[in-house]
Amino acid sequence: MTTHSPLRRRGQSDGHSRQQSEKSQQSDQEEKTSLSTVSNGTQTPEPPSPDDDSIMAPNLTLPDRSGASKVNNLQVQPVSAIHMRRPSVPMMPPFMVSAPGKVIVYGEHAVVHGKAAIAASISLRSYLHVTFLSKSRRTVTLRFPDISLDHTWNIDDLPWAAFSHPKKKKYYYDLVTSLDPDLVAAMQPFIACVSTKLPESDRRIHQSSASAFLYLFLSLGSQKSAPCIYTLRSTIPIGAGLGSSATIAVCLSAALLLQIRALSGPHPDQPPQECGLQIERINRWAFVGEMCIHGNPSGVDNTVSAGGKAVLFKRADYNKPPVVIPLRNFPELPLLLVNTRQSRSTATEVAKVANLKAAHPRITENLLDSIDHVTESAHDLITSPDFDPTHPAALQHLGELITINHGLLVSLGVSHPKLERIRELIDHTGIGWTKLTGAGGGGCAITILKPQPPVRTPPSISTIESDEDDCEIDSAVSEPPTTHNILDTLEIALEAEGFEKFETTLAGDGVGVLWPAVLHNGNEEDGGEEIDQEKFLRAEGNEGIERLVGVASSRRRIAKEVREGWKFWRT
Numbered sequence: 001m002t003t004h005s006p007l008r009r010r011g012q013s014d015g016h017s018r019q020q021s022e023k024s025q026q027s028d029q030e031e032k033t034s035l036s037t038v039s040n041g042t043q044t045p046e047p048p049s050p051d052d053d054s055i056m057a058p059n060l061t062l063p064d065r066s067g068a069s070k071v072n073n074l075q076v077q078p079v080s081a082i083h084m085r086r087p088s089v090p091m092m093p094p095f096m097v098s099a100p101g102k103v104i105v106y107g108e109h110a111v112v113h114g115k116a117a118i119a120a121s122i123s124l125r126s127y128l129h130v131t132f133l134s135k136s137r138r139t140v141t142l143r144f145p146d147i148s149l150d151h152t153w154n155i156d157d158l159p160w161a162a163f164s165h166p167k168k169k170k171y172y173y174d175l176v177t178s179l180d181p182d183l184v185a186a187m188q189p190f191i192a193c194v195s196t197k198l199p200e201s202d203r204r205i206h207q208s209s210a211s212a213f214l215y216l217f218l219s220l221g222s223q224k225s226a227p228c229i230y231t232l233r234s235t236i237p238i239g240a241g242l243g244s245s246a247t248i249a250v251c252l253s254a255a256l257l258l259q260i261r262a263l264s265g266p267h268p269d270q271p272p273q274e275c276g277l278q279i280e281r282i283n284r285w286a287f288v289g290e291m292c293i294h295g296n297p298s299g300v301d302n303t304v305s306a307g308g309k310a311v312l313f314k315r316a317d318y319n320k321p322p323v324v325i326p327l328r329n330f331p332e333l334p335l336l337l338v339n340t341r342q343s344r345s346t347a348t349e350v351a352k353v354a355n356l357k358a359a360h361p362r363i364t365e366n367l368l369d370s371i372d373h374v375t376e377s378a379h380d381l382i383t384s385p386d387f388d389p390t391h392p393a394a395l396q397h398l399g400e401l402i403t404i405n406h407g408l409l410v411s412l413g414v415s416h417p418k419l420e421r422i423r424e425l426i427d428h429t430g431i432g433w434t435k436l437t438g439a440g441g442g443g444c445a446i447t448i449l450k451p452q453p454p455v456r457t458p459p460s461i462s463t464i465e466s467d468e469d470d471c472e473i474d475s476a477v478s479e480p481p482t483t484h485n486i487l488d489t490l491e492i493a494l495e496a497e498g499f500e501k502f503e504t505t506l507a508g509d510g511v512g513v514l515w516p517a518v519l520h521n522g523n524e525e526d527g528g529e530e531i532d533q534e535k536f537l538r539a540e541g542n543e544g545i546e547r548l549v550g551v552a553s554s555r556r557r558i559a560k561e562v563r564e565g566w567k568f569w570r571t
C-alpha cells in the first residue's frame with residue numbers, strides 16, 4: 001500500500017482546512033511561522049470529514065461498555081484488502097504515536113528547593129494506536145488495556161457547547177496553563193460514568209486517564225470530530241516515577257493535534273526550528289493532559305517526553321514557570337533500570353526532606369547545595385565544547401556523579417532498603433554506577449553502564465548476601481564475563497528478589513509518529529505490515545509490543561537508528 005499522504009481525501013487541497021482559517025485569526029509569531037509550514041505542503045495528515053460518506057473504516061464490533069479489559073471480538077478488515085476492492089475510495093488507515101518515559105538523572109529533591117535537575121528520556125515508551133470508524137458510529141472509545149479501561153462516549157452527547165463557547169474556546173495554538181473549572185465541571189458527568197463498578201482506587205486511575213483524554217478531545221476537537229478508537233499500551237511501569245502519565249498526555253496531545261492538522265511533519269528534512277515548534281505545541285497540550293491527571297505537575301515529565309533527549313530543569317520561583325534548557329548533547333547512554341516494585345508517595349518523600357531541613361537547616365542546605373554542584377558538574381561537562389561521551393574519562397566522570405548523588409540522597413533519608421539492596425547487587429558486578437531516581441522511598445534505581453566489561457571476575461550473584469561481610473567471590477567463573485552475561489545473571493538475581501529489570505537507553509527521541517500504522521519488518525507482504533488494533537492488542541507483554549511496533553531498530557546499537565516508518569521531530 002502507499003505511504004504517501006494516506007489521509008488526504010480526494011478533492012482536498014493543502015491549506016484550506018477549518019483550522020487554517022482559525023489560524024489566520026491569531027497573531028502570535030509562532031503561529032505565523034507554523035502557518036507557512038503547513039501551507040508549504042508538508043505531510044500533514046488530513047482529518048476525516050464527517051460529511052464525507054466516502055470514508056471507509058475497519059469493520060469493528062461495538063466496544064464492550066462493561067468496563068471489562070478483554071479484547072473484543074474485533075474483525076478488522078485489512079486496509080489493503082479494502083483498497084483492492086474499492087480503489088477509488090480514499091481510506092482512513094490507522095496511525096500511531098509514541099512517547100518516551102523519563103528518569104531524573106541528577107538533582108531530584110534538590111530541585112524542589114530551587115536547585116537544578118537533569119532529566120532524560122528513556123527508551124521505554126507508550127504507544128497509542130488510532131483507528132477510524134465509519135461516521136455512522138458517532139462514538140469515541142478509549143481502550144487502555146494496561147489499566148483495564150475500556151469506555152465509549154457518544155460524540156454528540158459530549159459538552160461541546162461549553163468547550164466551544166466564545167469565552168471558553170481554546171485553540172491548538174493557545175497556551176493553557178490551568179484547567180478551566182467550568183469546563184472541568186461540564187466534563188464531570190462524562191467522567192463520573194467511567195468504570196463506576198470498580199473500587200475507588202481503580203476508578204480514580206481510570207477516571208484520571210479518561211479526563212486527560214476528554215479535556216483534550218473537547219478542547220481540540222469539535223462535534224464533527226471523527227469517530228475513533230484510541231488504544232494505548234505502554235512498556236513503562238505505572239506509578240514508578242518514570243513519567244508514565246506524561247507519556248499518555250503526550251501521545252493523546254500529538255494524536256489529536258495530528259487529527260486536526262495542527263502539526264506539520266514529521267519528515268526527515270524538516271528544519272530543526274520548525275520541529276521545535278511542533279514539539280512545543282504538543283508539549284503545551286500534553287501539559288494540559290498532565291494537569292488533568294496530576295493537578296499541579298512541574299512540567300518536566302511532559303517536556304522530556306515530548307522533546308526527548310534531556311533537559312536542565314530549574315524552578316527557583318514557584319510563582320513563575322520553570323526554566324527548561326534542552327541538553328542536545330546529552331549522550332544516548334545505555335542504562336539499566338530496576339523497579340523495586342515498592343510503592344511510594346512522592347509527596348511523603350518530599351515532606352521527609354522538608355522535615356530534615358526544618359530539624360537540621362544548615363546540614364540539609366549543604367546536602368542540597370552539594371546535589372546542585374553534582375548537577376552543575378554534569379551540566380558543565382555535557383555542554384563543554386570538547387565533550388566526547390565515548391571517551392572513558394567522560395563516562396567515568398558522569399558515573400562518579402551518579403554515585404555521589406545517590407550518597408547525598410541517602411543522607412537526605414529518601415532511599416529504601418530495597419533500593420540499597422539493588423545498588424549492592426549491581427555494585428558487586430562492577431557493571432556501572434547506580435543511584436535511586438525520582439522521589440525514592442521505593443520506585444526505581446538507574447545504573448549507567450560502563451562501556452567495557454569489568455576486568456575483575458564478578459562474584460556469583462547468588463553468593464551476595466545482604467550483609468557485605470558475607471560476600472564471596474565465586475572463583476568457579478573461569479571465562480571472562482561479558483557485560484551481556486553479567487546482565488543475564490543479574491536479571492535472575494534481581495527477579496529472585498522481586499525486582500523488575502529493564503535495559504534501556506538514556507536521551508533518545510521524543511514523540512514519534514507512524515503514519516500510517518505500517519511497518520517494514522522484513523517478513524511482510526508487499527508494502528509493509530499493517531498494524532491493526534487487533535494485532536496491537538494481541539502483542540504479548542513489553543517484548544511483544546516492542547517487537548510489533550517498537551520504535552527502536554533491531555540494529556539500535558547504531559546511534560539514533562529507529563525502525564523504518566517511525567518519524568520524529570528532531571531539533
Ligand SMILES: Nc1ncnc2c1ncn2[C@@H]1O[C@H](COP(=O)(O)OP(=O)(O)O)[C@@H](O)[C@H]1O
Binds near residue numbers: 146237244
Ligand atoms: N499505560 C497506561 N494506561 C493508561 N493510563 C496510564 C498508563 N500509565 C499511566 N497512566 C495514567 O497515569 C497515572 C500514573 O501517574 P503517576 O502516578 O504520576 O505515575 P508516573 O510517575 O509513572 O507518571 C495513572 O493513574 C493513569 O491515570
Ligand SMILES: C[C@@](O)(CCOP(=O)(O)O)CC(=O)O
Binds near residue numbers: 104112241
Ligand atoms: C522528588 C522530586 O524531585 C522528583 C519526584 O519524581 P517522581 O515523582 O518520582 O517522578 C519531586 C519533584 O521534583 O516534584
